[in-house]
Amino acid sequence: MKKLKAGLVFAAVTAALCCGKGNDADKQPLPAISIADRSMNEGNGGTTSMEFTVTLSNAYSAPVSVRYSTIDGTAKSGEDYTSVSSQLCTWQPGETQKKIAVSVVADDVKEGDDTFSVRLSSPENGTLIRQTAVGTIRNDDSKVPFTNAGYDAPTSYPGYSLAWSEEFNGSVLDDKVWSYENGDGCPTLCGWGNNELENYTSRPDNLFFQDGKMIIEARQETLGGKNYTSARIKTQGKKGFKFGRIDIRAKLPAGKGIWPALWLMPQDNVYGVWPKSGEIDLMEAIGSEPAKILGTLHYGPGPGSTNISRNYVLPAGTFNNEFHVFSMEWKQDQVKLYVDNNLFSTVSKADLGNNAYPYNETFYLIVNLAVGGNLPGSPDASTYFPQWFILDYIRWYQ
Ligand SMILES: [Ca+2]
Ligand SMILES: [Ca+2]
Ligand SMILES: [Ca+2]
Known part of the structure; x- marks a missing residue:
């Protein structure tokens, strides 16, 4: 009671001290x-x-x-x-x-x-x-939005028969054919030799299956000191390829700093370490240019690469809005690259001049989705995550 009274007195004094004529x-x-x-x-x-x-x-x-x-x-x-x-x-x-x-x-x-x-x-x-x-x-959803629309390859070619195919119609990666390459490449090849920004993992978050497709998901998240995660798989030591025709049907991701690739490296370094024994980039894309892909053959005495790089630009649309087929027709002393069966690069032995021609050997396949790196530069605020690299099949004809 006493306290309350004191409070009231204080309030009255405060009011009296104020200007007096205002409202409450x-x-x-x-x-x-x-x-x-x-x-x-x-x-x-x-x-x-x-x-x-x-x-x-x-x-x-x-x-x-x-x-x-x-x-x-x-x-x-x-x-x-x-x-x-x-x-x-x-x-x-x-x-x-x-x-x-x-x-x-x-x-x-x-x-x-x-x-x-x-x-x-x-x-x-x-x-x-x-x-x-x-x-x-x-996000509370797990279903990646895409349809099967886009170019589809024939299932046979004159003079060829199907030697092997990976249809990605199951729910797990076939470990008799594929291995994951995890991490950031350190300590031997930090940033995978390209200053890439991702940490590759074998988690289902980064590689999973849906509707007969394998999906690599690049995510913006911190893991192992990196700010992005993704996946990279290869057939090294499990499945080799030499000559014939390879068709890969895929829908690409897009955006600044996004770098999907389908490429081949030599099983044995017959001509010496990279790039002497060659590298075949069947398809790689710079995500900020979504209507264009690059096809590049690396070779030369090193230490850097000499290469023949050509590109294919879609006459309409972009590689991230529907499926396309990336192909390589490969024979003794010649590699041809196609998009949707449109030839855009032919490299023959004579094109390498006095360099060793390293492509008459067995190569293995690599599929990866990099984030950042020397080729595409870093993602920026315009880059949406997650990004999806969606593969329908890989078919090898001989
Ligand atoms: Ca929802
Ligand atoms: Ca949603
Ligand atoms: Ca499929």
């Missing part, structure tokens, strides 16, 4: 307005309401209001959520907490954890102390 609101500090981040699962149908809590530091005797708008991040309005522009949020006298609801599009398609922002502006009877909140729509 003048005696209170303006509340500070803050909005909190929000993170939630996307949901799997219709829409999900993402509610942001907006708080006043203290109740106020007059209405307090603020405007709010959404800003795209990796989440895009219209696609991932419904944008809001300059809406009003009002606290009635005595209220301290309000909710701002943003409608999120809930689907069953795998994506990254996408973000957008809610930004407060134009406060009335308040001051902004935390103006922007990040809303994270957490």
Whole structure:
């Protein structure tokens, strides 16, 4: 009782000290307005309401209001959520907490954890102390979005018969044919010789199967001191190739710093260490140029590579919007490269001049999806993750 009385006396004195002619609101500090981040699962149908809590530091005797708008991040309005522009949020006298609801599009398609922002502006009877909140729509899906559309190769060629094929129609990688190459290449070949930024793993997060396809997923995540993960597999010591025709049907990823490759290295270094015994890059792509692929034959005395590199640009569309077939027709003293059976590079023994021609030997296959590195440069804010390199089949005719 005594305490309460003292309090009342103090309040009265404070009021008396103040200017005297103002209303009740003048005696209170303006509340500070803050909005909190929000993170939630996307949901799997219709829409999900993402509610942001907006708080006043203290109740106020007059209405307090603020405007709010959404800003795209990796989440895009219209696609991932419904944008809001300059809406009003009002606290009635005595209220301290309000909710701002943003409608999120809930689907069953795998994506990254996408973000957008809610930004407060134009406060009335308040001051902004935390103006922007990040809303994270957490991926809760496992189905990679793609269809089987695109070029498909014939299943026979005159003069050839199928010697081997990998259809990727199962649910696990055949370890009689394939091995994973994990890590960052260190200590012997850090960054895999190209200053690549990824850590390769054999986790199902980075390589998995869906709808008769093998999918390598490049992810933006920290693991083993690297900021990206992906996968790299090879047939070294398990399956060798020499001459014939190889068809590989694939749908490529895209984006700055994304680097998918289908390539062959010599089983035995008959002519000496790289690049003397050759390297055949049947297909590699710089993700920032999604309509173009490169086909490159490396050779020469070293230590760097001499090479013959040619490219193929699609007449329409990009390599990431549907499947294409990357092929190599290979015989004694000649390698030809194709996209969708369009020849774009022929390299013959004579083209190597006085260098050893190393391609009349057995090679093994490598399939990988690199992130960053000397060829594509680093990813930037425009690069979306995850990225998917999707293989339908590898067929070898002889
Ligand atoms: Ca979902
Ligand atoms: Ca989704
Ligand atoms: Ca398949």
